[in-house]
Amino acid sequence: MKELLDQQKLYYKDLLDRQEQNFRSFVQISTDSTNQRMDNLVREMQDLKSSLQFSQDELKDLKADKDSNLKKIKQLEQDIASRNDDVSTGLTEKLDYIENQSRRNNLIFDGIKEEKGETWEQAEMKVKDVIKKKLHINPVHIEIERAHRNGKPGERPRPIVAKFLRYKDKQTILGKAKMLKGxxxxxxxxxxxxxxRKRKELQPALRAARERGQLAYIRFDK
Incomplete structure (x- = not known):
């Protein structure tokens, strides 16, 4: 009987040892598998973090490039606008110069009575009459290319714009214009x-200078 009990003890002990060994093996395998998965997960997280950092760096570079390009575009726009202003100003000045050159031989006669339906020929004759009777210049020696009223008819007589053939004739008449005083x-x-407009802006300064007894006059737009 004792021998049988000893055999059973040995059997169960051996069984327990094998179960313990199997359990340890299972735990070891599970632990190794878990550790492997954790290692893989850590590597994946590190790779993801590196990728994210790379993407953030790329975004920073792109933003820096964008800001730089925006500054360049803004500067180009300013340069173009400035050049356009320069071109526009230069063109305006040239056109203004050409216009004034075309008016170089012109004089404006203001205050001459206007007749209804007055023709250019009649306007020219009235200018010649002023030249002869008021300025005492022989109109035979003065050639007028054309003379016409300027502006829309109204209650007051419109000024007559007279274009003279020769610049010196215009200057002669202008030099005697003071005889029309009164x-x-x-x-x-x-x-x-x-x-x-420029000459009108200069009028107050001109009057002030003359009131101080200074010899002052406006020449062209200065």
Whole structure:
């Protein structure tokens, strides 16, 4: 009986040892598998982190490039606008110069009575009459290319723009225009709108200088 019990003890002990060994093997395998998965997960996380960092660096570079390009575009736009302004200003000045050159031989006679339906020929005769009777210049020696009223008809007589054939004739008449003082007639040079505006702006300074007893006059737009 004792021998049988000893055999059973040995049997169960051996069985327990094998189960323990199997359990240890299972635990070891599970642990190794878990560790392997954890290692893989850590590597994947590191790879993902590296990829994310690379993407962030790329985004920073792209943003820096974008900001740099925007600055360049803005500078180019400013340069183009500045050049356009320069071209526009230069073109305006050239056109203004050409316009004033075309008016170089012109004089404006203001205050001459206007007849209804007055023709260019009649306007020219009235200018010649002023030249002869008011300025005491022989109109035979003065050639007028054309003379016409300027502006829309109204209550007041419109000014007559007279274009003389020779510049010196225009200057001769302008030099004697002071003889019209005390009459209703005025003679002035013909300028572009820009020059007229500039001369108008200079009038207060001109009057102030003359009130101080200074010899002052406006020459063209200065």
């Amino acid at each position: 009459t209703s007639i005025y003679v002035n040079e013909d300028f572009s709108d820009r020059v007229r």
